[in-house]
Amino acid sequence: MKHWKKVATPTLAIIAFLAFWEFIVWFNNWPNYKMASPSDLIPAYGKYWNLFLIYGWQTLWRTVVGLIVAVIFGTLIGMIMGFSRAMRDALYPLLVGFNAIPKATVVPVIALIFIGQHDFNTILIAFMISFFPISVAVSIGLSTLEPEYRDILRSLGASKWTIFWKIALPKTLPEFFGALKVSVTLAFIGTNLMEIVEPHGRGLGHLFDSGKINADYPLMFAVLIALAFLGIVLYYIVVALEKIFAGWAERPQG
Amino acid sequence: MTNLIDIKGVTHAYKTENGPLPVLENLNISVPEGDFCAVVGPSGCGKSTLTRLIAGLMKPDEGEVWLHGERVTSPRSTVGMAFQNPVLLEWRTILDNVLLPLEIVPNSMSKRQKQDRARDLLALVGLEGFEDKRPSELSGGMRQRASLCRSIVHKPDVLIMDEPFGALDAFTREDLWQTMHRLRAEEPFTGVLITHDLRESVYLADEVIVLSGRPATTQHVENVKLSGRTDLEVIYTQEATDILHRLRHQIEVAQGRAPEVAQ
Ligand SMILES: Nc1ncnc2c1ncn2[C@@H]1O[C@H](COP(=O)(O)OP(=O)(O)O)[C@@H](O)[C@H]1O
Ligand SMILES: [Mg+2]
Numbered sequence: 196m197k198h199w200k201k202v203a204t205p206t207l208a209i210i211a212f213l214a215f216w217e218f219i220v221w222f223n224n225w226p227n228y229k230m231a232s233p234s235d236l237i238p239a240y241g242k243y244w245n246l247f248l249i250y251g252w253q254t255l256w257r258t259v260v261g262l263i264v265a266v267i268f269g270t271l272i273g274m275i276m277g278f279s280r281a282m283r284d285a286l287y288p289l290l291v292g293f294n295a296i297p298k299a300t301v302v303p304v305i306a307l308i309f310i311g312q313h314d315f316n317t318i319l320i321a322f323m324i325s326f327f328p329i330s331v332a333v334s335i336g337l338s339t340l341e342p343e344y345r346d347i348l349r350s351l352g353a354s355k356w357t358i359f360w361k362i363a364l365p366k367t368l369p370e371f372f373g374a375l376k377v378s379v380t381l382a383f384i385g386t387n388l389m390e391i392v393e394p395h396g397r398g399l400g401h402l403f404d405s406g407k408i409n410a411d412y413p414l415m416f417a418v419l420i421a422l423a424f425l426g427i428v429l430y431y432i433v434v435a436l437e438k439i440f441a442g443w444a445e446r447p448q449g
Numbered sequence: 450m451t452n453l454i455d456i457k458g459v460t461h462a463y464k465t466e467n468g469p470l471p472v473l474e475n476l477n478i479s480v481p482e483g484d485f486c487a488v489v490g491p492s493g494c495g496k497s498t499l500t501r502l503i504a505g506l507m508k509p510d511e512g513e514v515w516l517h518g519e520r521v522t523s524p525r526s527t528v529g530m531a532f533q534n535p536v537l538l539e540w541r542t543i544l545d546n547v548l549l550p551l552e553i554v555p556n557s558m559s560k561r562q563k564q565d566r567a568r569d570l571l572a573l574v575g576l577e578g579f580e581d582k583r584p585s586e587l588s589g590g591m592r593q594r595a596s597l598c599r600s601i602v603h604k605p606d607v608l609i610m611d612e613p614f615g616a617l618d619a620f621t622r623e624d625l626w627q628t629m630h631r632l633r634a635e636e637p638f639t640g641v642l643i644t645h646d647l648r649e650s651v652y653l654a655d656e657v658i659v660l661s662g663r664p665a666t667t668q669h670v671e672n673v674k675l676s677g678r679t680d681l682e683v684i685y686t687q688e689a690t691d692i693l694h695r696l697r698h699q700i701e702v703a704q705g706r707a708p709e710v711a712q
Contacts, residue, residue, distance in 0.1 A: 343536045350504040350530045351553045351603070352523075361549070365540050443540040443583060 231416040239417040246402055247421055254386055254398040255425055257314060261321025262382045262429075266375070269326035273333025277363075283334060294327045298388055306393040313397055317389040324385035325378040332374035336367030369444035372437040379429045383422060399425075451518070453606060453639040454480040454503065459512035461498060462664075472498050473509070474664035480656075485633065485640040487650035489696065490660030490668075491704050496643045499665075500609045503641060504528050517606055526554040529605035529638070533612040535596035537584035543595050544580040547571060550603040570598040573635060574628050590621035594628060601636055608638040612645065623681060626652055630679040647696045651689050652681070659699040669699040 213233045219225075220232035227235060240247060272290070276283040298320060305316050340363055348358045390400020399418050406414035438445075456478040462469040472495035480486040490496055501507045502514055505524040514521040516528070529550070537546045547567040551558065558566070571580060574594040584592055593613060601608055614622045626649060633640070644650050650657045651673055659669040673692055675683050683689060 341534065341536065343532045343534055346501070346504070346506055346532075347530060347536055347549075347599075348553065349506055350524050350528055351550050352526050353553045357553060361552070362538065365538070368540075441540075 227412045228410065231413040235413040236417045236420060239411070239413040243402070243414065243417075247399075247417075250397065250399045250402045251421055251425060254383075254390065254400065254422070255429075257317045257398065258321050258382045258386045258425075258429070261318040261385060262325060262378060264318065264322040265326035265329060265378055265382065268322070269329030269374075269378075270333050270371075272326070272330040274337065276330065276334035277337025277367075283338065290327060290330065293323075298324045298385060299392060302389055302392045306389075313395040316393070317386055317398070320389045321382040321385035324388075325382040328374035328377045328381070329371065332370040333367055336370040337363050340366060368441040369437075372433065372441050375433050375437075376430060379433055380426055383426050383429075387422065451482055452479040452515075453482040453484075453517055454478065454486075454641065455513075455515040456499075456503070457513045457515070459502060459509045459514065460664075461495075461502065461507075461509045461511075463498075471664035473502075474666045476512070476660075476666055478658060478667060480639055480641065482639055483637065484655040485642065485653055487642045487644055487654035487657045488660060489644060489647065489650055489657060489700065490665055491662045491700070492645070494660050494663045494703070495665040496660065497611055499660075500530070500611045500641065500643060503607070503609055504530055526550075526603060527606040529600035529603065529608045531593075531596050531600040531608070531610045531613045533615045535584075535589075535592040537592055537595060537599075539584055542581050542583060543571065543576065543587070544568070546584065546595055547598045547602050549599060554603045556603065567598065567602055570602060571595070573631060574598055588621075590617055590625060593617065593625060597625075597628070597632065601632065601638060604636070605638055608640045610641065611643045613642070614649065615645065622646070622649070627679070627681065629653055634679075647693055647700070648684055650696070651675070651692050652684050657692075657696060659696065659703055661703050662705060668703055669696075671696055671699075 217232045217234060220230050225232075272286065276286050301323065302320060305319055309316050309319070344362050344366070345358055348362060353361070386398065387400040387403075390398035391404055395401070399422055403415055403418040406412070406418060456476055459473055459476045460471075461473040462471040464470075476499070478486070478488075488496055488499065498507070502509050503516070503521070505514075505521045505528070508522065516525070537543075538549070541549070544564070544567055547570065548563055551563045551566075556563075568577075568580060571577060574597060576591060576594055576598070579587065579591065579595075584595070587595065597613070600610075614625050617625065630653070640654075642650070642653060647657075652675075654673055657671040657673055658667060659671070660666070661668040671692060675686070675689060
């Protein structure tokens with residue numbers, strides 16, 4: 196695909212989506228409290244742009260930190276499960292069970308345990324909701340390594356660490372990045388869950404909440420779109436990292 | 450001539466859920482230095498297990514494996530391995546794949562020397578110009594050629610090949626047989642070739658060992674010295690046909706389909 200097409204195609208898709216949105220709101224003659232239209236959002240951004248910058252940044256950095264912790268912790272758990280059959284059998288039910296707990300119910304518990312530590316709480320939820328796909332991907336990537344790959348290096352006298360570094364890790368990267376794309380969106384959900392359920396006056400979640408209290412519906416929709424925008428930005432950063440570190444896995448399309 | 454590989458009374462069983470599975474039983478094999486030894490036998494009889502024992506990846510329950518006058522108890526860098534699956538690393542170029550063993554085996558070569566060595570080998574197997582390609586851009590036969598280069602780049606004493614050409618079509622396979630002869634002429638390794646293609650064993654090997662069904666033991670040793678010829682036509686000589694015939698019969702005995710005495 197030509198370079199300009201790569202940018203033009205998604206841009207066109209977004210414009211088409213916004214036009215469709217504007218159209219159905221106009222067509223159904225929906226009032227603002229039912230559904231705001233894209234044209235209502237522009238004044239909302241114009242009025243509160245400084246809040247969007249401040250709160251958007253708060254949401255963004257806490258999400259990214261939560262995600263980084265999820266990557267480190269998720270990779271470690273994945274490595275433990277990937278290398279040891281016994282640990283995989285032991286940890287899988289625990290992880291699945293933990294992942295099945297709705298995080299909305301965990302939020303008040305966390306908020307109570309670490310009372311007042313807003314940043315910490317938010318990062319913790321972002322981390323908890325997003326590490327699972329990463330550990331599953333890493334453990335599957337490592338445990339499905341064909342034995343011949345290991346034998347090639349082992350027969351030369353390579354250490355376990357060398358085998359991990361030279362073969363297991365790079366071979367797992369495509370799966371890892373696949374999971375990271377899922378985790379990015381999950382981490383945003385985690386951050387906003389904390390910001391909305393346990394309001395402490397920070398982040399886009401708080402802005403959404405104040406929009407709700409003031410019945411400022413365009414503001415609420417504007418927050419949602421801003422969140423979507425941040426999600427897209429972070430997603431494409433992951434895609435760029437994937438291209439650099441796991442670009443080899445991409446097959447030319449025929 | 451001294452033996453480079455000595456397998457003395459090796460017995461091995463895998464521990465499985467249904468108790469021990471005897472795979473090798475009192476196996477004796479000797480391969481003189483520089484020779485090429487083909488091992489054939491029924492599927493599942495323990496041929497791959499044998500390669501893992503020679504490479505030191507496993508220890509036999511009983512018996513001893515000796516390489517170059519030293520007892521094998523763990524993997525050693527004087528061994529090269531190639532499998533049916535070329536197991537090239539997709540994220541590396543062909544050249545970097547071939548260089549992999551030199552990153553692990555201690556050696557005194559400079560970066561330049563390593564690259565030259567890898568490029569020479571690639572040229573020898575007909576992969577000149579493909580050094581910077583990814584494995585996914587190569588055909589199955591070319592990947593297997595690259596895999597062969599990787600298995601001998603560190604100048605091993607022993608090259609162990611486990612059905613290396615098993616997944617290739619007949620014509621590609623014959624091409625690779627000839628490549629193998631070319632490599633042998635240039636590189637001083639002793640070879641162990643697991644195969645299920647009798648013509649391949651006769652064309653490439655100096656001796657062919659027929660293993661019995663599981664648990665495998667040496668059933669028959671056939672010396673194959675085809676007057677030093679390395680052209681493919683040699684397979685169709687009377688001499689080769691006689692050997693093939695005898696091997697065919699031994700395989701049938703190993704599979705339990707023919708009585709041992711009949712000939
Ligand atoms: N790690 C293992 N654990 C248990 N059984 C095994 C293992 N590896 C191989 N086997 C069994 O041992 C037998 C011989 O295997 P193998 O050496 O791979 O045979 P071949 O290469 O001759 O086909 C087979 O029946 C196989 O199922
Ligand atoms: Mg086998």
